[in-house]
Amino acid sequence: MKTVYLDNNATTRVAPEVIEEMLPYFGEYYGNPSSMHSFGGQVGKRIRESREKAAALLGAHPDEILFTSCGTESDNTAIRSALTALPSKRHLVTSRVEHPAVRALGAQLATEGYRITEVPVDGEGRLDMEYYRRSLTPDTAIVSLMWANNETGVIFPVERAAEMARSKGILFHTDAVQAVGKIPIDMSRNSIDMLALSGHKLHAPKGIGILYVRRGTKFYPFMIGGHQEKGRRGGTENTPSIIALGKACELALVKLEEENTRVARLRDRLENEILARIPNSRVNGDRSNRLPNTTNISFEFVEGESILLMMNEHGICASSGSACTSGSLQPSHVLRAMGVPFTMAHGSIRFSLSVYTTDEEIDFVIEKLPPIIESLRSMSPYWKTATGSCTVDSYAS
Ligand code: PLP
Secondary structure (H helix, E strand, O other): OOOEEOEOOOOOOOOHHHHHHHOHHHHOOOOOOOOOOHHHHHHHHHHHHHHHHHHHHHOOOHHHEEEEOOHHHHHHHHHHHHHHHOOOOOEEEEEOOOOHHHHHHHHHHHHOOOEEEEEOEOOOOOEOHHHHHHHOOOOEEEEEEEOEOOOOOEEOOHHHHHHHHHOOOOEEEEEOOOOEOOEOOOHHHOOOOEEEEEHHHOOOOOOOEEEEEOOOOOOOOOOOOOOHHHHOOOOOOOHHHHHHHHHHHHHHHHHHHHHHHHHHHHHHHHHHHHHHHOOOEEEOOOOOOEOOOEEEEEEOOOOHHHHHHHHHHOOEEOEEOOOOOOOOOOOOHHHHHOOOOHHHHOOEEEEEOOOOOOHHHHHHHHHHHHHHHHHHHHOOHHHHHHHOOOOHHHHHO
């Protein structure tokens, strides 16, 4: 069975060009980049090139690129570093819809005596800028706001938010894990101090990330050890993955505009057809300001997990916004923060496309999804009640 992979915000396929670039660094050029001999030195040269390629994608200077193990490490490092740099300040500002890489750290920091403000969003997932402005205080050390949301794709005005923070002497970090490679980012034209990205969302392997740290920003390492990364992160470099990420950044820069226009066209077609063919469905998130590859759609009166399971039988991979991972049966914190009604939030599905998504795959989903929803609804007492075909009581009996 063919797999139609529309779960690219979870992880992406490693690009064949990227695999080709990294493979020789396992078996052939396996030297340690810190070694004095030329066998290791040649690897060090390739790491420098990767740093330059990543810097080019971000409009940054290569010195501002720090290789890490993942987006989570980058987020944690940025926030912990800022709090260490400004020990007299005990306040962190973030949002209600951040990824756990930031949100769970916020919860941990609260237990360590820090004050955390989570800025709310409106029904479309847009940041409440007035609330944000009011939450910046003399005690605020750092703001951490995501550039784009992983569940809805909604883009936050992080450049404007960073300006506001800087005018008050507050450091600004952005989790750009979902944004990099999908929308243009130019760090030479904004006041963001730190930015996190992750290789596996960008067609590089898992286990590699970047923390951008603006020149002049006081920085305290998270991992202390050897002098690697100019003393900013101890540990022998993950050479093959660093080289892979450099290549992925190079490809993203070349393809960014053209490919993302194509991906957005496919996403819009998928979304419009679903809305037209399936009653009681709706898009969650600001449709006018989203990542080009993401759509989050709710199907009223159906369980997201059941939809995922039935799509899976046809080889279609997506994500549910109502994952009951905690067993609490609560919809995702993002949809709850947006105030999406319960009956809608429970049946939400995130489709996330990539540069590898084809027209045929979108046609396939458009054909398969309506009967799936119809058959699930035919079994749903809530749907029957809502459409008047029976009552919950009569179903229960
Ligand atoms: N931030 C966002 C917005 C994400 O979507 C993810 C991964 O899903 C992360 C951070 C964590 O990245 P990683 O898996 O590289 O730790």
